[in-house]
Amino acid sequence: MNQAGNPIGVFDSGVGGISVLQTMIRLLPREHFIYYGDTANAPYGTKKTEEVIDCVRKVTDSLLARNIKALVIACNTATGAAAYTLRKELTIPVIGMEPALKPASEIRKNGEILVLATPLTLHQEKFNLLMEKYGEGAVRVPCTGLMELVEQENWEGAEAYLREVFALYDLRKVDAVVLGCTHYVFLKDRIRKMLPEHIIITEGNEGTARQLKRVLARGHLLQEAGEGRVELETSGSSDDLGKMKRLLERGISE
Numbered sequence: 001m002n003q004a005g006n007p008i009g010v011f012d013s014g015v016g017g018i019s020v021l022q023t024m025i026r027l028l029p030r031e032h033f034i035y036y037g038d039t040a041n042a043p044y045g046t047k048k049t050e051e052v053i054d055c056v057r058k059v060t061d062s063l064l065a066r067n068i069k070a071l072v073i074a075c076n077t078a079t080g081a082a083a084y085t086l087r088k089e090l091t092i093p094v095i096g097m098e099p100a101l102k103p104a105s106e107i108r109k110n111g112e113i114l115v116l117a118t119p120l121t122l123h124q125e126k127f128n129l130l131m132e133k134y135g136e137g138a139v140r141v142p143c144t145g146l147m148e149l150v151e152q153e154n155w156e157g158a159e160a161y162l163r164e165v166f167a168l169y170d171l172r173k174v175d176a177v178v179l180g181c182t183h184y185v186f187l188k189d190r191i192r193k194m195l196p197e198h199i200i201i202t203e204g205n206e207g208t209a210r211q212l213k214r215v216l217a218r219g220h221l222l223q224e225a226g227e228g229r230v231e232l233e234t235s236g237s238s239d240d241l242g243k244m245k246r247l248l249e250r251g252i253s254e
């Protein structure tokens, strides 16, 4: 049976993946997306790999029950922890994310690349491999607690947090900053204003959306007609659902 009319499942530990969802809706406006924010189990980034895999399995089971045709892991942390396992176990395409270090390494002159991500992302084997390939000049910058500030929509608090982080580096010597967690993409405009102009900011949202489109096209799974729609689900509270709606409507810049 043709599955092109089936929904696409997207998930993250909370609202971070909403920033990816926005890009995917722009690129694939006819698709039906079901977004799941696993807020009850957030954050993922300070858990152990096995714990994240357990959370991801539950989320994935509930999305599979909705007959999804593809799964997008809109979370760098969950991709590093669980993408390999999911790809082995599932028959539908699984699209994951990784910190956008490759594009940062391509524009790097001779300076540093600051990779902002969760502690778990930065200590995973997957990230070590990425560092081996593209990591010249790259510095791991774990941002414990930053996703929580985004979850609370505490934009001033997040900005103050990042000012403290950036104060630790000589920014004249930095060529690029990688936003290696989907939550941080909501802070992109603020970060842009905080940093000297010569610093390039990279993130993986656009690349992930394009990859999804490529994979769907290859599998003849693209929805060619009709209007798209979005459903939001959460393991958290109705307040969490409200926040997800708010951020989806508001857009990536707060």
Ligand code: DGL
Residues within 6 Å of the ligand: 012, 013, 014, 016, 017, 042, 043, 044, 045, 046, 074, 075, 076, 077, 078, 118, 121, 147, 180, 181, 182, 183
């Ligand atoms: N948004 C997630 C990421 O891209 C993880 C945040 C968390 O749960 O710690 O890494």
